[in-house]
Amino acid sequence: MSLLILGIESSCDETGVALVRADGSAVPRLLAHALHSQIEMHQAYGGVVPELASRDHIRRVLPLTEAVLHETGLRLDAVDVVAYTRGPGLAGALLVGAGVACALGAALDIPVLGVHHLEGHLLSPFLSSDPPEFPFIALLVSGGHTQLMRVDGVGRYAILGETIDDAAGEAFDKSAKLMGLGYPGGPALSRLAEQGDAKAFKLPRPLLHSGDLDFSFAGLKTAVLTQAKKLGDELAARKADLAASTQAAIVEVLVKKTLAALDQSGMRRVVVAGGVGANRLLREQLNAACAKRQVRVHYPELALCTDNGAMIAMAAAMRLQSGQQQANRDYAFDVKPRWPLDAICT
């Protein structure tokens, strides 16, 4: 079996398109990917404006498709399957990718496959030059999700713990916003934190000693707000310290809970996926802690931590290759703005 899979991501504020080749046995290969980020467009509003996001996906998706075809020298009629993000995400934005995928599928008379966005993140480390092997513990830290999982194979995901309120990405974004760092806050906050003292402010480490693998970040955001208010006019001068202290609190909880998941499961391998996985401090601390325990850590390539089409094409390739799912010719596209990962587990 050799399949050429076109992947389309449009769940939020990035349009991503990619081509992946699945040859049957080995890990599928990324041939090309192209991305357009809407960050600049949404920056003026301090966050994603869903209607603007949908309209921009419409503008970008076909030129990006042409770009990956051009880069690989392949023609559209060489594509065997069109994969798209079916959910979770913004309904209108998802509909653009689903609509284009189904239209292409119908026009080319080839099957389509709706992919779970978080499964895309989860499997994105397989796109790296040092792909993991099953089984592993996964720390999935995207803008809206923070979950620890035991992953035994494609579709075999057991959630060990998750956030009971805000996600780690939200804690970064909301803290950054109240410090006036704009959107998206995570990268801005972590850049500023490089110049700050992480011990300057004592911030809570929620649920650190709860004994389970759940997270809670809403209280941390409130503590950052209280601290910012206390500082008043001084905030401008102490912003880097507050950013560093906030980042340290979030990262400490993520690292300690991941280590606890490794201890509890006896696993020797961990995979970090999702946008927050791009955070340098998280990588440094997790790498150091895992090196001590002789645990292997895998990350997606930095450019593939945040949303992209490559992870969608890859997840589709791995699902098809493992026999977990078949692509279909039912072009009645339905998207799932809310879609728990458990729903696709076997």
Ligand code: KG4
């Ligand atoms: O996975 P992702 O691109 O989108 C979702 O599926 O949600 O994750 C976006 C999240 C945002 O919260 C963003 O602030 C965060 O990832 N993020 C970071 C960094 N880069 C992106 N957070 C901390 N440090 C970073 N370097």
Ligand code: ZN
């Ligand atoms: Zn994402």
